[in-house]
Amino acid sequence: MTYNKVQNATNRTFERTLTYDKYTDPKVLEKEMEMVFAKSWQLVGHVSQVEKVGDFFTAEVAGEPIIVNRGKDEVVRAFYNVCPHRATKLEKNSAGNKKILQCSYHGWTFKLDGQLNKAPNFRGEDENCVKDACLRSVRMEILESLIFVNLDDDAKPLSESYGDFFERLGKNPFLSELKRTHQKTRTFKANWKAFMDNYLECDHCHVAHPSFVAALDMNDYQIITCENYSIQGTVVKPDKKYGTVNLNEAEMQGGQFYWLWPNLMLTIYPGPGNMASIQIVPIDHETSMAVYTYYFRDENLSQAEKDLMEFAEQVRSEDIELVELEQIGFRSRAFNKGRYSSSEKAIVQFHEMVLEALNE
Template sequence: MTTPTLPADFCGNPDEAFTIPAEFYTRQDVFEVEKERVFANSWICVSHCSELAEPNSFITREVIGESIAIVRGNDQVLRAFYNVCPHRGHQLLSGSGKSKNVITCPYHAWTFKLNGQLAFARNCIEVVNFQNDKFELSPLKVEEYGGFVFINMNPNAESVESQLPGLAAQLRTACPNVEDLRLGARFVTSVNANWKAVVDNYMECYHCAPAHPGFSDSVRMDTYGHTLHGNWTLQFGHAKSSEKGYSFNDATSNRAFSGFWAWPCSMFNVPPGDDFMTALYEFPVSADVTLQYYDVYFLNTELTDAQKKLIDWYRDVFSQEDLRLVESVQKGLKSRGYRGQGRIMVDRQRSGISEHGIAHFHQLVGKVHSAS
């Protein structure tokens, strides 16, 4: 079976656009193309910079089947490596935390400096022509950008700014203290949906009124808009305090919601308030599964009762609303009753409920799958 392609100008006319065909969400061969063309060649956001602020701190992430270790050396330099021992392939680190001054493989106890150099291999002096410098950890590119950490598997990749020009500056405008935030809560979910279905859901607020009553009661849709900036977009709307969603008082300086999407599938939300934001990291696993990290960040580390209540709302209400939606969509896309493509509801005025964000995203996807 031939892997399907799309015209290079797919969704070129947003006003009359239809979605990408259902098979682009469900076929594994399509996903294999995206693994190489998108995720092995794009800057992928993996964490907030605070998780790697201290010397010897590390995190691990799974991205398209690759385990990646990101480490802050005792020289303060941030580095990323494929999380695999060059001896026999065993993974070196798991989870996150603080390493010692070396990384020790659990299998045969080879040890590596935090800059990736092999420090010691047991019995190596008895091995003919053993050369330490031939067994360094395999690096990949890593950058701190806008308060967050990005990795790229393409050794020739240009900067994050070149992929997402202007995003860091706009993030800091929306959240001036973005780099001072700390992780308050994280929900990790294996979502039974294609990564593009997750992005589609984020790229429109057409569903907000019926599916997010708390959010809709907090954000004034008459002021809501979605602006497109190439590989990133911004959804913005003025907010009002609500017991169903975001609650704030007259002293709050930020009384707006700003939602940023960054290619390919990272989302950063700056809700009304002066001390927190959320981030969604989507790590595709297969055509039908996406691993989601849903992080909530605050300025303080000792959480207040109000912040704990907000975390409960994100975990039990808001995030669950979206998870149910995208998993239902993934099932529906496989139905013989679905006609293969859906109309993208782009209105003339590009209002707050217009789906022009989806048309924009599908234009980018079309270029990935173009035969030309």
């Protein structure tokens, strides 16, 4: 998907707007799982989660259990978290440190690089049958300390998938100092795409987010569509503050709100070094889970950082309420599609990409 295509798409806004069955039909989600989620780069973690040899964490991508660890050779690897003996989910914990991974079924053990260590029920001549049994690896790339995996062996490398996004992100000087410090999840009753649509425009901000428009200069709010991602941003009004803490004038570069195809959002607010990611994981066609992850310099947050988190969470719950109301209407027979203003071109880009991924 190129920028040109997006521009073309804006001329066809009405014909290409997703029809509401895309938000209510379980078959559409089934197809999206295969064609969208199992073929795109998905954020699974941050290098601060695998700092030491043996550190691991588990994740789920398009329904697939995944494990990421740091090997004896310091290399970070990703595998399907599935035992090659008889498919049992290998590591049950969400995170930890292990020098050897053991399956809880028949006790096979694996080295950190995925090689089989021991298969206790294959002895003598049987041993030959399992010599080549090892964990199946998954494509993984790390950029700006963010760990992504892709289940599609033919997908373009991450570094080539999002235009100049990582270059842009890398301009934030504090990025390498951040750790993944907090994670919260919230389940809501709406299709995953409703959340994305909501994030991708700010026409609703004046109506729905009084604290957000009070903090940001909405006259200078911009939405720019780029290759497989978009960015929204603004400058912060110098006289405004988050909570009770004045923002340092020198740090007022405006917020950066990124979207990356298909379901990842990254936000950076002015003020102390910070980043948050939001991932929307479909539970079913009308239920989704928002995973909010925060990255700060330290787990012990300063007052300004706590205020920022509270501010972000307030805005998010306002959005959740809206998309749940929207889902009710998606099910109604009143209309079968919506209308999009010219300031909603990032939604048009998203919809174009959904249709393209589904071959429609």
